[in-house]
Amino acid sequence: GQWEGLLAEVVGNRIDLLDLLNSFPSCEPPLPRLIELLPRLKPRYYSAASSPLHSPGKVRVAFSLVELPVRWWWESVGGLMPRHGLSTGWFNDTCSGSVQTLGNTQLHSSLVQVPIFPRLQNPFHLPSSPTRPLVLIGPGTGVSPFIGFLQHRRLLAR
Numbered sequence: 001g002q003w004e005g006l007l008a009e010v011v012g013n014r015i016d017l018l019d020l021l022n023s024f025p026s027c028e029p030p031l032p033r034l035i036e037l038l039p040r041l042k043p044r045y046y047s048a049a050s051s052p053l054h055s056p057g058k059v060r061v062a063f064s065l066v067e068l069p070v071r072w073w074w075e076s077v078g079g080l081m082p083r084h085g086l087s088t089g090w091f092n093d094t095c096s097g098s099v100q101t102l103g104n105t106q107l108h109s110s111l112v113q114v115p116i117f118p119r120l121q122n123p124f125h126l127p128s129s130p131t132r133p134l135v136l137i138g139p140g141t142g143v144s145p146f147i148g149f150l151q152h153r154r155l156l157a158r
Contacts, residue, residue, distance in 0.1 A: 014068075014083075044087040045119055047144035051152035059116065062144040065092045130156045 009015075017037065021027060050060035068083045084092070094114070126134075126149050134153075136146045 041086070043117060046087075047124070047142070047148070049144040049147040051148055051155055053155040054151055060147075061091070061114075062142065062147060063088045063091060064142070065089065126152060 048059045049062040
């Protein structure tokens with residue numbers, strides 16, 4: 001029926017609750033009810049793009065801000081709306097004054113304090129011998145750990 005078609009359109013176009021509320025301004029649900037509907041955020045893991053030898057107690061993070069164009073499904077609005085990832089969008093907005101750009105990768109300096117929750121069981125690490133050759137292949141991690149690994153190797157060589 002009509003509800004299945006509407007549901008398919010909402011899911012197919014990645015329409016979220018905010019999109020629906022913007023499309024129907026007369027809909028004013030109570031804030032506590034909206035908060036109940038929000039899914040619990042899952043942790044986002046980022047690899048350190050710095051060595052702990054460089055700046056103890058500080059970490060650099062490299063990330064790419066991906067912009068996903070989402071088509072407005074409501075006919076009166078039309079067009080494409082940019083959508084950013086939740087975590088990288090927050091990094092970009094919060095740390096905009098401390099961003100260094102390297103190609104499409106943005107390196108954030110230590111000017112902004114961001115709460116972190118390190119992953120305690122991380123099998124991704126350098127070999128114990130600093131003379132052992134490295135073959136660096138990114139298993140979906142991007143360049144962040146490699147920047148940190150190379151910085152660490154350089155500092156160990158001093």
